[in-house]
Amino acid sequence: MSYIPGQPVTAVVQRIEIQKIRDGDNLILGFSIGGGIDQDPSQNPFSEDKTDKGIYVTRVSEGGPAEVAGLRIGDKIMQVNGWDMTMVTHDQARKRLTKKNEDVVRLLVTRKSLEEAVRNSMMQPR
Amino acid sequence: MDTESTHSGYSHHSSRSRGSNRHSDRSRDRHKPRSRDGSSRSDRNVTITSPAPENTLLGEQNPTPADPQDDNWGETTTAVTGTSDHSLSQEDLVDFSKEETEGSVGKLGCQRFIPLALTLILGLLVLVTPLAFLVLPQLLWPEQLQACGTACEGLFLSLAFKLLILLLAGWALFLRPTRAALPRLVVFRALLGLLTLLLLLSYWLFYGVRILDSQDENYQGIVQFAVSLVDSLLFIHYLAVVLLELRQLQASFSLCVTRSTDGEIRHYNLGQLSIQRAALVILEHYYKDFPVHNPALLTAAKTRAAKHLAGLKVYNVDGPGSETVAGQSRAKMAAAARHRDTTHNELYYEEADYDRRVRKRKARLVVAVEEAFTHVRRLQEEEKKKPPGEVMDPREAAQAIFPSMARALQKYLRTTRQQHFHSMDSIQSHLTFCITNNMTPKAFLEKYLTAGPTLQYSRDSWQARQWTLVSEASVTSGLRDGTIFVLKSADFSLVVTAKAIPHIKLSEEFIHPKSHKFVLRLQSETSV
Numbered sequence: 001m002s003y004i005p006g007q008p009v010t011a012v013v014q015r016i017e018i019q020k021i022r023d024g025d026n027l028i029l030g031f032s033i034g035g036g037i038d039q040d041p042s043q044n045p046f047s048e049d050k051t052d053k054g055i056y057v058t059r060v061s062e063g064g065p066a067e068v069a070g071l072r073i074g075d076k077i078m079q080v081n082g083w084d085m086t087m088v089t090h091d092q093a094r095k096r097l098t099k100k101n102e103d104v105v106r107l108l109v110t111r112k113s114l115e116e117a118v119r120n121s122m123m124q125p126r
Numbered sequence: 127m128d129t130e131s132t133h134s135g136y137s138h139h140s141s142r143s144r145g146s147n148r149h150s151d152r153s154r155d156r157h158k159p160r161s162r163d164g165s166s167r168s169d170r171n172v173t174i175t176s177p178a179p180e181n182t183l184l185g186e187q188n189p190t191p192a193d194p195q196d197d198n199w200g201e202t203t204t205a206v207t208g209t210s211d212h213s214l215s216q217e218d219l220v221d222f223s224k225e226e227t228e229g230s231v232g233k234l235g236c237q238r239f240i241p242l243a244l245t246l247i248l249g250l251l252v253l254v255t256p257l258a259f260l261v262l263p264q265l266l267w268p269e270q271l272q273a274c275g276t277a278c279e280g281l282f283l284s285l286a287f288k289l290l291i292l293l294l295a296g297w298a299l300f301l302r303p304t305r306a307a308l309p310r311l312v313v314f315r316a317l318l319g320l321l322t323l324l325l326l327l328s329y330w331l332f333y334g335v336r337i338l339d340s341q342d343e344n345y346q347g348i349v350q351f352a353v354s355l356v357d358s359l360l361f362i363h364y365l366a367v368v369l370l371e372l373r374q375l376q377a378s379f380s381l382c383v384t385r386s387t388d389g390e391i392r393h394y395n396l397g398q399l400s401i402q403r404a405a406l407v408i409l410e411h412y413y414k415d416f417p418v419h420n421p422a423l424l425t426a427a428k429t430r431a432a433k434h435l436a437g438l439k440v441y442n443v444d445g446p447g448s449e450t451v452a453g454q455s456r457a458k459m460a461a462a463a464r465h466r467d468t469t470h471n472e473l474y475y476e477e478a479d480y481d482r483r484v485r486k487r488k489a490r491l492v493v494a495v496e497e498a499f500t501h502v503r504r505l506q507e508e509e510k511k512k513p514p515g516e517v518m519d520p521r522e523a524a525q526a527i528f529p530s531m532a533r534a535l536q537k538y539l540r541t542t543r544q545q546h547f548h549s550m551d552s553i554q555s556h557l558t559f560c561i562t563n564n565m566t567p568k569a570f571l572e573k574y575l576t577a578g579p580t581l582q583y584s585r586d587s588w589q590a591r592q593w594t595l596v597s598e599a600s601v602t603s604g605l606r607d608g609t610i611f612v613l614k615s616a617d618f619s620l621v622v623t624a625k626a627i628p629h630i631k632l633s634e635e636f637i638h639p640k641s642h643k644f645v646l647r648l649q650s651e652t653s654v
Contacts, residue, residue: 032653039650058651090650097654 009086011110012118013078018069018105029097029105030064031057031071036090046074048112054078055085055093057109072111079108238307241315245300248322252296252359255326256289259333259352267341274346281349288356295363299370305410308402309595310602314369322362329355374399379605379624383408387424387618390416395627401611402601408622409593409613417577418587419618422543426476430469487538488575494534495567498527502561524557539574547587548574592616 020027035044037053046056057075060067077085080096088096097105263271329351337348374397381394381404392415396404502523518526535553539545560570573582580588595601596619597611607626612619 029654032651034651059653061653090652094652094654 009078011076011078012114013108013110014070014114016066016069016071016107016109018065018071018107020103020105021065027098027100027103028064029066030061031066032059033077033090033093033097034058036093037087038089038091047076052076053087055088055090071107071109075109075111077107077109081106238304241304241311242301244319248319249293249296249300251326252322253289253293255329256285256352256356259329259355260285260349262338263342263345263348266338267343270341270343271345272343274349278346278349281346281353285349285353285356288353288360292356292360292363295360299363299366306406308406308601310402312403313400313602318362318366318369321365322359325355325358325362373397374403378627379404379607380627381408381605382623382625383412384621384623385416385419385618386621387419387421392416396605398604400602400604401597401599401609402595404605404624405593405595405601405611405613405622408620412620413581414579416580418547418580418583420543420547420577421617422546430473433469484538484541487534487541491531491534491538492567492571494531495571498531499567499570501527501530504564520558520562521554523561524554528554528557535574544574544577547583552584 018029020029033055035041035047035053035055039053041047041053042050044050044052044056046058047054055077057066057071057073057077060071060073077093079085080093081102083096085093085096333351336342337351342348376397377395378398379396381396383392383394384390392411394408394411396407399407505517532550532553536545539548556573557570585591592615594614595611596614599606599609599611601611605624607624609624610622612621
C-alpha cells in the first residue's frame with residue numbers, strides 16, 4: 001500500500017460482494033469504517049503509512065453480511081460499486097456504502113497479507 | 127550710499143570692457159528678486175566660483191583676485207570693503223522692519239523686543255477700549271443718559287469677568303518669553319495681530335459714528351456694544367489658540383535629522399508647521415537628544431581621506447591646452463583602482479588597538495574610583511560628637527578623594543578624546559554633587575563614559591551656537607513631503623528631510639461573538 005505522489009496507486013485487491021440485510025427501515029452491511037480525507041490519519045491503527053487518508057474497516061460485526069462475505073478488520077476499501085474510495089471524505093464514503101436503492105455492494109479491498117500471499121505464490125517454484 | 131554709486135559706476139565701466147555674456151549675467155543678477163531667507167547671502171557665497179565681477183557687485187567678499195583675461199584690472203576694480211556683516215547696505219535697511227537675526231543664541235539686540243513691544247501695545251489697546259466705550263458717555267453727556275438698572279449691572283459684571291479672563295489668557299498665550307528669533311515673521315501671529323487691530327478699528331469707527339456723534343442715550347445699548355466687543359476678542363483668542371498651538375499637535379510629518387560630520391540620525395514627528403518653526407523645534411530637540419559634537423573623533427577619517435588624495439599626483443606632459451579637470455580625475459580613479467591598497471588593514475588593526483586601550487584605561491579608572499569612594503562615608507547621626515577637624519562638608523570631601531582618581535580619569539579622557547569637555551573644576555563639582563546625593567562610583571563615572579547630550583556640557587564646548595537656515599523653499603511655507611532644509615552651524619550642519627506620514631485607511635470587520643466554533647480532529651467511525 002505504498003503511495004508515490006503523482007503516480008497511480010497500485011495495489012493487490014480482493015473483490016468482496018456483500019448483500020445488504022434489511023433491518024427495520026435501514027439496510028445494513030455489518031461493519032464500521034474510519035478514515036477519510038477530512039480526518040486525522042495519524043490516529044489510524046490499521047494503516048502502515050500514517051499519512052494514508054483512505055477508508056479502513058475498523059470493526060466487523062459477528063455473523064454479519066460483511067464477515068460472511070470475507071471482509072476483515074483493517075482492510076482498506078479502494079472501490080465501492082465502481083466509485084473510488086481513496087480520496088473521499090468520511091461522509092462521502094458513508095453515503096456511497098449506504099445507498100438506499102442498492103441491495104448489493106461490490107468492494108475492492110486491499111490488505112497487507114494479500115501482497116505477501118501474491119509474492120509468496122510467485123516465488124514458489126512450480 | 128557709497129556702495130550704491132560704486133556699483134553703478136563699476137557696472138557701467140565694465141560693460142564696455144567685458145564680453146557680452148558677462149553683461150547679461152550681471153543684469154540677470156540685478157533683476158533677481160531679493161529672496162529673503164536667512165541664508166541667501168551664504169548661498170550666494172557658496173555658488174559663486176567665476177567670474178569675479180559678480181562677487182563685488184553683491185559686496186560680500188574682499189576685492190577678488192585678478193581675472194587672468196583682463197589686463198587693466200587695476201583701473202576697474204573697486205575695493206568694496208564697506209559691506210560686511212557689521213555695516214549697513216541697502217538690503218539691510220529694508221530688513222529692519224522684519225525680525226532678522228544674525229547674532230548667536232545668547233546675543234541681545236533690540237530687534238528681539240519689537241514683537242514683545244507690539245504685543246504689549248495691542249494688549250493695552252484691548253484693555254482700554256471696552257472701558258473707554260463705557261466711560262466716555264458718562265463723561266461727555268451724563269445728563270441725557272438713561273439710567274439702566276439690573277440689566278446693566280449684570281452686563282457690567284460679565285464685562286469685568288470676560289475682560290479679566292481675556293487678559294489672563296492673553297498673558298498665558300502671548301507673553302511667554304520668546305525662545306528664539308526666527309528669520310521671518312511668523313505668519314499666524316501677524317495675521318492675528320492684524321485681525322485684532324482691524325476689529326478694534328471697526329468697533330471704534332462704529333462707536334464714533336453711531337454713538338459719539340449722535341450722543342446716543344440708551345446706555346444699556348452702549349454697554350451691550352462693549353460686551354459684544356469683548357466677546358469677539360475672546361473668539362479671536364480662541365482662534366489664536368487653535369492656529370498657534372492646536373494645529374501642529376497632530377503629527378503628520380516624520381522628520382529625519384542627520385548630522386553631517388558623524389552621521390548621527392534622529393527622527394521626530396511634527397505636525398503641520400512652517401519651515402522656520404519646524405527648524406526651531408528641531409533645534410530644541412537637538413540640544414537634548416544629540417550627543418555632543420566632538421571634532422577630535424573625526425581626525426582619523428580625515429587623515430585617511432588625505433592619504434587617499436595625496437597618494438597620486440597627476441602631471442600633464444602634453445602641454446597646457448589638453449588638460450581638463452574631468453580627464454585628471456578619471457586618471458586618478460583608474461590609478462587608485464590598480465593601486466594595491468592596504469589602508470583597510472591598517473584601519474582594522476588600529477581600531478582593535480584603540481578598543482583595547484580604551485578598555486584597559488576604563489578598567490583602571492573604575493577600580494581607582496571605587497577605591498576612592500570607599501574612603502568617604504556619610505556621617506551617622508550618633509557620631510555627631512566627632513572633633514570638628516574630621517568632619518567635612520561635601521566640597522572638602524570631594525577635594526580629599528579627588529587626587530587618587532585624578533590621574534586615571536585624565537588618562538581615560540585623553541584616550542577617548544574628551545578632555546576638552548571636562549575641566550578639573552567641573553569634575554570636582556560633579557564629584558561633590560555625587561557625594562552629596564549618595565551616588566555610587568558607577569553613577570559618578572557614567573557622565574564620563576558615554577557622550578551625553580549637548581545641553582549637559584558647558585556653553586563653550588557646544589560648538590553649535592549660531593544657526594543658519596538654508597532652504598530652497600521659502601521659510602514661511604509649510605512642510606511638505608520631500609522638503610529638505612539644512613541647519614548650518616560653524617563646524618557642522620544638520621540635514622533635515624521631511625516625509626509625510628501616510629494616510630491610513632482603516633476598515634472594520636465584525637465578528638459575531640457566537641461565531642467561534644471548533645471541531646475536534648478525530649478518527650470518527652461510522653457503522654454501515
